[in-house]
């Protein structure tokens with residue numbers, strides 16, 4: 001287990017050989033200045049253990065229900081300081097938190113596509129060509145070369161299903177049903193495209209733009225809603241518009257429950273990836289929830305999201321599989337930031353599409369009765385890439401050894417066998433910009449960007465924040481806490497070495513992708529001296 005830690009305890013000299021800390025910091029800033037498409041990149045060791053013993057009772061493989069909300073900020077749920085403060089109680093999710101582990105330092109990537117890529121592959125998205133939300137054009141999404149958690153679990157006998165937004169490839173050969181899922185219902189891209197067909201109508205939410213000014217289907221196709229099964233051609237069963245968008249959550253929930261029922265009947269372990277549509281904009285509730293709270297669309301959506309979660313948890317209970325089912329409830333990134341649908345990050349500063357804490361920290365609740373201690377709360381760092389490795393372990397799957405895997409196995413931490421996470425830090429990218437590094441309570445910003453619509457600003461020196469004493473990231477403590485530069489530099493150095501050993505897949509890479517010949521010399525496996533990190537300076 002120790003070997004999987006990205007940052008070991010202070011038993012190693014992490015100081016650069018030829019650079020004092022100040023030089024390091026200048027260099028780190030230089031890294032940022034020189035960072036191009038794949039310029040600067042801090043690292044996590046690629047090596048990973050691959051335990052293959054399933055952890056369920058009597059070696060029975062547990063079911064996995066992964067509920068991923070969309071743009072749910074840290075401050076929305078009652079159990080995270082929101083709920084009625086945001087206009088709607090969230091009793092089902094709050095109760096779930098009392099039944100399991102509530103993580104306060106669960107980290108994701110800054111946008112939808114990168115986070116979902118990390119979740120599927122256990123790899124930071126900079127490696128997979130999925131580091132930004134695609135804006136038109138193909139090929140987008142994950143290459144077929146990537147190994148998804150759905151593929152790993154499927155090979156271990158799991159039934160695999162997904163409902164909702166994919167965002168990892170809008171061409172059919174990259175749909176979920178071609179990336180390890182037995183079945184899928186949902187949209188390949190994103191919910192805001194549901195506004196297109198509605199933008200030439202007078203609607204209470206926005207001024208009419210007139211029939212001649214609005215979106216044209218002849219120029220850009222509307223976003224289809226698909227239904228797909230593995231081995232069959234995906235069927236277009238609808239078009240995403242505002243009305244369909246309102247109905248998505250109910251349909252995602254209905255189909256998820258139907259899937260679970262079928263698998264229980266068949267006696268098959270299952271992996272249900274419930275990709276909820278809320279709170280992504282347009283944040284509009286089902287008609288049954290409209291006006292429910294009296295506090296507007298946002299609060300009505302919060303109420304609906306909590307209700308749908310309750311429906312899924314209710315089905316798990318009704319099916320008698322609570323004790324055999326690991327439930328994860330989390331969000332793909334920080335809060336929505338587009339008016340009038342701004343979300344809340346609670347105490348944290350910033351918006352998504354940045355490396356501020358509002359962007360990186362999301363709620364995460366993990367429940368597995370009898371295995372994950374109930375009511376536990378932790379501020380240990382966990383990253384969404386870790387779910388890949390941990391779920392692979394749970395399902396008895398071996399993780400791929402021919403590529404860099406960033407996720408670390410957190411099962412012993414989740415189950416309370418150990419107090420600490422197996423991760424002490426990680427590199428944070430925003431798109432292809434290496435923007436920050438987190439390590440324990442600290443964060444070093446290399447690029448400063450507070451809001452998704454702000455221009456990213458390269459800092460002359462890294463800004464070091466103590467997140468325990470400065471939740472709003474206001475005070476640079478670089479001159480008192482400069483020692484933190486050492487472990488942070490180690491993360492940078494190791495990740496950079498890993499990117500060199502395993503060159504990242506460029507965005508837009510078509511299938512079939514074949515990685516360049518791996519360089520497996522002893523020299524390559526050693527992190528390079530940062531004083532000679534010339535490659536960091538390249539575009």
Ligand SMILES: [Ca+2]
Nearest residue numbers: 070071112332
């Ligand atoms: Ca999202």
